[in-house]
Amino acid sequence: MNRLMNPSRTRATVVFSALMMMFAVLFSSLPATTANAADATATPAPIGQLLIKGTLKNNNEPVAGVEMHITGDAFDGKATSGEDGKWQIEVPKKGTYKVEINLETLPEGVGLRDADKSVREVDLNITSTAAVLFPLGKDMRVVQPFGEQVVIRAFAGLNLGLLLALAAIGISLIFGTTGLNNFAHGEMVTFGALLTWLLHAQLGLDLIVAAVITIALSAGFGWLQDASLWKPLRKRRLGLNQMMIVSIGFSIVLRYLMLIFFEGDTKVLSGEFSPVEIGPIDTTVTSLISMGISVVALAAVAYFLTRTRLGKAARAVSDNASLAAATGIDVERIIRIIWVVAGALTGLAGILYGLQFQANWLTGFAILLLLFASVTLGGLGTALGATVGAMIIGFVVEMSSLFMPTDLKYAASLIILIVVLLVRPQGVLGKKQRIG
Amino acid sequence: MDWLSIFNLALGELISPITAVFVMCAIGLSVHFGYTGLLNFGQAAFAAVGAYGMAISILTFKVPLLGAVAIGLVASAVFALILGIPTLRLRADYLAIVTIATSEVFRYLMTTIGFAPVTGGSNGLSQFGAEFWAMNPIPVGEYALGPFSYRHDQLFIIILAWLLVAVCAVLVWLLMRSPWGRVLKGIREDEDAVRSLGKNVFAYKIQALILGGLFASLGGMVFVLNLSNVQPQSWGTTITFMIWTVLLLGGAATVLGPIVGGMVFFVLLSLTQGIMSGLVDAGLLPFLTAPQVGQIRFLLIGLALMLLVIFRPQGIFGNKKELQFNG
Numbered sequence: 170m171n172r173l174m175n176p177s178r179t180r181a182t183v184v185f186s187a188l189m190m191m192f193a194v195l196f197s198s199l200p201a202t203t204a205n206a207a208d209a210t211a212t213p214a215p216i217g218q219l220l221i222k223g224t225l226k227n228n229n230e231p232v233a234g235v236e237m238h239i240t241g242d243a244f245d246g247k248a249t250s251g252e253d254g255k256w257q258i259e260v261p262k263k264g265t266y267k268v269e270i271n272l273e274t275l276p277e278g279v280g281l282r283d284a285d286k287s288v289r290e291v292d293l294n295i296t297s298t299a300a301v302l303f304p305l306g307k308d309m310r311v312v313q314p315f316g317e318q319v320v321i322r323a324f325a326g327l328n329l330g331l332l333l334a335l336a337a338i339g340i341s342l343i344f345g346t347t348g349l350n351n352f353a354h355g356e357m358v359t360f361g362a363l364l365t366w367l368l369h370a371q372l373g374l375d376l377i378v379a380a381v382i383t384i385a386l387s388a389g390f391g392w393l394q395d396a397s398l399w400k401p402l403r404k405r406r407l408g409l410n411q412m413m414i415v416s417i418g419f420s421i422v423l424r425y426l427m428l429i430f431f432e433g434d435t436k437v438l439s440g441e442f443s444p445v446e447i448g449p450i451d452t453t454v455t456s457l458i459s460m461g462i463s464v465v466a467l468a469a470v471a472y473f474l475t476r477t478r479l480g481k482a483a484r485a486v487s488d489n490a491s492l493a494a495a496t497g498i499d500v501e502r503i504i505r506i507i508w509v510v511a512g513a514l515t516g517l518a519g520i521l522y523g524l525q526f527q528a529n530w531l532t533g534f535a536i537l538l539l540l541f542a543s544v545t546l547g548g549l550g551t552a553l554g555a556t557v558g559a560m561i562i563g564f565v566v567e568m569s570s571l572f573m574p575t576d577l578k579y580a581a582s583l584i585i586l587i588v589v590l591l592v593r594p595q596g597v598l599g600k601k602q603r604i605g
Numbered sequence: 606m607d608w609l610s611i612f613n614l615a616l617g618e619l620i621s622p623i624t625a626v627f628v629m630c631a632i633g634l635s636v637h638f639g640y641t642g643l644l645n646f647g648q649a650a651f652a653a654v655g656a657y658g659m660a661i662s663i664l665t666f667k668v669p670l671l672g673a674v675a676i677g678l679v680a681s682a683v684f685a686l687i688l689g690i691p692t693l694r695l696r697a698d699y700l701a702i703v704t705i706a707t708s709e710v711f712r713y714l715m716t717t718i719g720f721a722p723v724t725g726g727s728n729g730l731s732q733f734g735a736e737f738w739a740m741n742p743i744p745v746g747e748y749a750l751g752p753f754s755y756r757h758d759q760l761f762i763i764i765l766a767w768l769l770v771a772v773c774a775v776l777v778w779l780l781m782r783s784p785w786g787r788v789l790k791g792i793r794e795d796e797d798a799v800r801s802l803g804k805n806v807f808a809y810k811i812q813a814l815i816l817g818g819l820f821a822s823l824g825g826m827v828f829v830l831n832l833s834n835v836q837p838q839s840w841g842t843t844i845t846f847m848i849w850t851v852l853l854l855g856g857a858a859t860v861l862g863p864i865v866g867g868m869v870f871f872v873l874l875s876l877t878q879g880i881m882s883g884l885v886d887a888g889l890l891p892f893l894t895a896p897q898v899g900q901i902r903f904l905l906i907g908l909a910l911m912l913l914v915i916f917r918p919q920g921i922f923g924n925k926k927e928l929q930f931n932g
Contacts, residue, residue, distance in 0.1 A: 265727065265838060290727060292838070297896050350698050402915065410644055410697060414853070414914045417646075417846055421907025425900050538709055541702045549698070580713040583706040590703065591691040 222257030227305040241266035282306040296433030317449035330563025331463035335518035337543040339511030341555035345487035353420035355533030361519020362528035391512020542586040548596030611879035618871035625766035629824030631863035636817035639857030642793035644701040650708030653840035655822020681822035715837040729836030856923030
């Protein structure tokens with residue numbers, strides 16, 4: 170079942186070429202592409218076998234002898250990680266299961282990197298294997314002083330905010346120039362993350378090379394979406410609300426294509442985390458580099474929008490497309506460029522997100538609402554607003570766990586969105602105008 | 606491949622209570638979107654609020670069934686107010702984003718461990734249906750209905766569900782040919798024109814949001830009574846988008862549209878599932894595995910939603926002129 174976990178290089182190449190075909194013939198020949206992907210399939214697991222599994226590693230060292238407790242649907246079982254850190258358990262039927270890691274059985278000084286996530290849920294309704302990952306690190310069970318916790322959370326919020334900003338700017342630019350609320354944007358994040366996984370973790374390309382190829386393909390993906398779907402729809406003069414519904418349908422199609430190609434398990438893009446300590450903050454080199462890249466990319470976008478002719482033209486189209494066209498700006502060309510830029514940025518966000526937090530077929534969809542919240546909070550259609558909104562959302566998500574249960578941290582950010590809309594409907598940086 | 610059983614299964618979907626549930630939610634959505642032009646992407650949450658309202662009243666507060674249903678409906682109206690007051694003065698796409706966000710918030714709240722004593726957390730609630738099933742007037746036994754046979758309790762919930770559908774549909778039909786309904790359609794076509802006639806557009810929108818939400822809540826209650834449990838993961842955004850597909854398939858601004866749309870949707874879904882699984886079992890689709898058939902089903906829902914909006918926005922029944930609902 171688990172065809173992409175340990176395939177040979179050639180097999181992965183075939184899957185990769187199948188993916189390329191998906192680009193070329195996105196709408197027409199689904200059966201042909203799946204056929205190619207499946208020729209590469211190793212012997213599938215017997216139908217009906219349902220597995221939950223995972224690997225426990227600390228600093229790239231397997232951790233053995235850790236007990237996992239799996240419950241759900243009248244099922245109750247235990248699994249223990251072996252010498253290679255791997256554990257797995259077969260469950261009798263479809264459904265959702267809870268996996269709890271027994272913290273007592275972890276070696277001395279080793280704890281969960283996400284201390285309050287000792288229980289994970291897995292959904293085995295539509296997939297037959299599910300991987301559960303418990304990232305391990307320094308034992309954080311020691312209670313830290315509140316001040317230090319604030320610093321730690323703020324740092325995490327900054328990190329998340331930067332990632333969200335990268336992806337949200339794309340939504341904001343597309344909304345600004347075309348008026349479309351693109352619900353398929355989350356899938357572009359997933360695309361970036363999973364493609365990097367395929368190129369780097371599976372095909373063994375150098376991470377930088379893989380990332381460059383991914384960004385190029387993401388940009389191409391953005392262009393393709395505009396050229397094959399949105400431009401024809403604009404020509405048909407389809408209403409914006411209808412376009413929004415089309416984007417919802419498109420996001421469902423993309424998401425399940427991704428599930429069919431990549432299976433439902435969570436992918437580890439890269440196992441290399443060199444831990445770094447800055448005061449009370451416990452982070453990794455990957456996170457620091459990722460934040461650096463985000464800042465540079467955001468600065469580049471700001472420069473592009475405010476200092477270059479093309480960027481100014483894009484803002485002119487955002488302000489008033491007809492007026493921009495009247496001054497000789499080729500509106501369709503600007504929109505095309507915006508889609509390419511948005512695709513590249515969102516792909517980059519996917520790579521950075523996937524490297525730090527792992528990724529599966531639902532990754533993008535899971536953060537889509539946070540992206541929309543960022544864009545709406547900052548003011549629909551303003552790129553700078555999206556950045557500000559994303560930073561606010563990032564901080565709220567991370568800081569909220571100081572005061573409320575962690576499983577409500579996304580809820581907290583969405584509630585902030587609703588509250589801000591009540592007080593300031595145009596968003597933090599939006600232009601004040603009578604709307605509705 | 607057993608064609609007969611595939612067709613029988615598909616035909617069974619015609620009157621299954623689940624179809625009725627989606628039809629009720631779609632009727633509610635037709636009030637929101639079809640008649641008033643509100644982009645509500647949180648319809649699943651309206652159903653969930655009704656379902657949880659009823660189940661929690663029965664289990665935690667020991668309210669009798671009818672009282673619990675009333676509490677569920679009140680909860681749904683309150684939910685509509687919470688959603689509507691901040692957003693209905695804003696542009697349509699704000700409502701879309703806030704409704705989808707709120708429906709996820711509601712799901713998180715029902716899942717969180719903190720409220721588990723009341724909500725059951727991610728395991729949800731069950732054992733709330735005793736009083737409902739005791740109301741069943743149909744004598745115990747098996748009943749044949751065409752090629753199908755149903756147990757007395759199955760028959761009971763089927764009849765009840767479709768009776769509710771009929772009540773909702775007649776209500777919508779009556780309301781939409783009343784002056785009140787004409788104002789709603791006016792808001793859909795040109796909000797400013799209606800406002801210039803001295804109507805309070807905001808109040809009408811809130812009323813429409815509440816009314817459509819009530820239908821969905823009734824649907825949610827039937828859904829959980831039929832399954833005899835209520836779980837947060839049943840109410841994800843996928844359900845909302847399925848309701849949208851049902852509505853757009855039949856025709857958004859029509860009374861019969863949601864009903865026929867629901868029947869066609871579930872029959873087609875069951876047929877594609879049956880035929881594809883059959884082909885996979887027979888080895889005719891060697892590139893697909895059994896779980897992938899279920900995944901392709903969802904893919905097809907997405908594709909159907911796209912193609913419908915692009916090529917036939919009025920659905921099976923609608924009038925194309927009635928769907929020029931925005932610029």
